[in-house]
Amino acid sequence: MTQAEANRIDGQCLCGAVHLQLSDHRPEIGICHCMMCRRWSGGAYVFFTAPADSVRISGAVTTYRSSPFSQRAFCPTCGSGIYLRDDESDEYELCAGLFDHARKFAAISEAYVDQRLEALTLQGDHKRVTAAEYEEKFPFVPSADLPDGRA
Numbered sequence: 001m002t003q004a005e006a007n008r009i010d011g012q013c014l015c016g017a018v019h020l021q022l023s024d025h026r027p028e029i030g031i032c033h034c035m036m037c038r039r040w041s042g043g044a045y046v047f048f049t050a051p052a053d054s055v056r057i058s059g060a061v062t063t064y065r066s067s068p069f070s071q072r073a074f075c076p077t078c079g080s081g082i083y084l085r086d087d088e089s090d091e092y093e094l095c096a097g098l099f100d101h102a103r104k105f106a107a108i109s110e111a112y113v114d115q116r117l118e119a120l121t122l123q124g125d126h127k128r129v130t131a132a133e134y135e136e137k138f139p140f141v142p143s144a145d146l147p148d149g150r151a
């Protein structure tokens with residue numbers, strides 16, 4: 001088995017209309033607690049990444065432009081989140097829960113920890129960054145620009 005074959009994993013949305021096949025991926029979990037991710041996911045956005053050219057999606061997804069530089073995709077039938085992708089990025093951030101295989105992935109980073117639901121205090125010694133630390137380095141949407149924009 002080649003390395004690429006070893007990395008092949010499959011996932012699907014709740015209703016099964018959207019199926020994903022990855023020929024490669026990075027088996028590490030990122031978590032985001034920003035307001036957009038809280039609203040989109042219902043708690044925290046839990047994801048891992050895969051190179052764009054290794055992602056095959058069958059079944060129609062609906063995309064929502066959640067910022068001037070990124071969009072989020074979901075299944076129009078069951079509403080499962082599928083991915084978040086920055087326009088300039090050569091990778092997808094995929095919703096980890098779609099992939100049974102991802103249950104084994106360890107968390108590597110948590111963003112917007114100061115804005116998380118207090119119930120979601122995660123164990124482990126992975127990297128944690130606050131909203132201010134994140135926003136120093138990456139493009140973001142000021143919370144004032146969001147509908148009902150209170151962080």
Ligand SMILES: [Zn+2]
Nearest residue numbers: 013015075078
């Ligand atoms: Zn679905």
Ligand SMILES: [Zn+2]
Nearest residue numbers: 032033034037
């Ligand atoms: Zn977020």
